[in-house]
Amino acid sequence: MKFSRATLAATLSAALVLSACSGGDDPDSGASGTSSTTPTTSSDAGSEASGDVVGATEDGAASDDAASTDDAASTGAAGDEAGATSDAGDEASSTAGAGDDASSTEVAGGAGQADFTLAEAEEIAASTLETRLKALKAKKGDSAREYYKRSAARTNRVAGVAAFKLEEVFGKSPEAKAKKAAEPNVLAISRADEDPTTLMLVQTVPDKDGVPVLHLMESLSGKAKDFRIIWEAPMLPGTEIPSFDRRSVGTPVITGTREAGDLARSARDSLRMLLPHINWPRGEGKLKVETNGYAEVVRKAAKEQAEAVADQASLRENNWMFTDDTRTLVLEDGSALLFATLKRHTTFDVKPGSILTPPEAYQVLSGDDEITDQAVMETYVFTVLHVPSAEKDFKPEMLAAREQLVSAKGN
Template sequence: MNRRTFTTPLVGLVLAVGLTGCGVGSSIVGVRDAPAERTDGAPLNLEGATSVAARVLDDAVAARAAKGAEAAKVQPTVLADAALAQAQAATKIGAATSTDPLQRASDPKVVAISRGKEWPRAILVGTLDQASKTQTLHVLMSSAAAQPFKVHASVPMLPGTSVPALGDLAAGVRLIEPTDKAGAPLAPAGALTAYAAALNYPKPVANKAVGTSDAYATALRTSAASQVKALGALASFTQAHAPVPKNSIAFALADGGTVTFGQLTRRDVITASAGAKELVIPASYSKLVGKSKATKNIVINSLEQLVMVVPAKGAATVVGADEQIVSATAQ
């Protein structure tokens, strides 16, 4: 079984929400025997794409494990966009409050290859962590002929979720622009923006075109409610989510719509009320903040990595998620 834990890092409460399920397993389509190469389809065949993915993911694992000046040097050579931002934040704050979606992965299985001979070119890859049975999706991209493939996103699947068919592997998959609806009610950029707004607390903005019953959104709501209850009249709590437009990548689904990889920023703020003398910061975060108590507020900034299926019909759904603390301050 697959167990993922999401914890909203807030003062006065340590809350872990366990997510249990079986990941995507064999439900991701597109992994099959190597087809004959077609000049009008994918620029790489299955064998070539698998070889590239294995090499790049191995290099990415080593880059995530690097420390200090070495990390600053090697991470940009194999990671980019959302994956690089997550890795740099993890290196900066230390392993105690970091996750690594690249860690202990199985041999990569190619799910899709972008169509055409032009750039950018992308490979969508799945790996399985044998210990936790967590399935992770990775996007590898090459932006130009002289540029190597790099990992642009790595996101663990949520329990019990899957990705719909992306079409024939040999034909390749169309990369979708952020503003292209691709036959769906919402474009990738619109879906991510709507999901972010629907997660905001205490004033979420619901959108019937985007679902929020997924395990990640549920965990955030549960954690926020528990935090507010624990704080009582001593402090107020707000949580704001916003998309990072430059760190989104989308692939066309066979029946219309997209599977979209996106990144959100999250800002958790606890503000002391007039009657509160101080706020006590949990030990797990006091080192990051640099103090154990605050008299005015505590602010924690995080990155959220998402995989969202935006179907041709029905509501968009998040099927993969991960989070990484970036920074924290207290006054």
């Protein structure tokens, strides 16, 4: 029997209507959350721009917070070439490793100044996005890997090269047809401090009437030439980016995943509130994160897939966080945007005497054309949560999401 797992892009576009725009600029308060009918890009160093998406949907109830996390270092570390696989045994729940104990919560910078001026940031972002477009347009593997090496890092680079491999199945991204990269709208620039690592949050709208895409760019050295996109995802329906501090002042960055600092809860605990809602089978309990339709779509896809193969195999899905790929940018009101990459394993355990014929995407990544025992498909989930401050708690909200199948294996 054949089985297939709908990708997030296909699922969301079929299940949700995505339309988007950018808000106006406010010279004093930073990124505006006000809706607008057309995307805009600010050129005022003392102001901020924002993106919002119209048309929210309420998510249904999901599971409790009992979820697992993965504290191993990211497979897509900055110096890595693309390609990552994971053993089926990784599906067991895991807790923090010793390495995460050393992480701390620090707010970068004082009352100071951004790492780059707006003009510098816009130039850096534009150059990085042009190289990203070359990666999307690449026709040969060597060219794609080189351009991704120059424009992406960590799990985002792994996802990019995996997407290139799967172009023979799904075709090229619609963005690859563009003659030039989408114009960058720099929403936030990290505040200068002793740590050379520098972050920028950039928004683009690839199509004139399309969905805004968020890109988190990082330079470990703090040098312009070393910026890479470490995370990116399209915004979800009904979401908007709250206000940051002025770009000339810079945005504080929280490092570490265990301590909450001035936030209501730590990055780990915030993500643990999300993970049960996208695992399968899911537990019982009230939905504790507003996912704007995402969790509902993921659970529905898993349920339909499980039912489709029920006579031949059982299905389970588990999600973990990549600790090293978690970044938190503090907003003007003290709340924050938590950027994270999750690793999802979709595991098919084949019943005795049965054979599963995998879809073409699985065969491209694994080289196997039939499965008699077990199949594991690994997907990276790029998401961002708006999380509350300790002073004003609220239900965390998912603002953007993207999935990319990166590896598959079975026997």
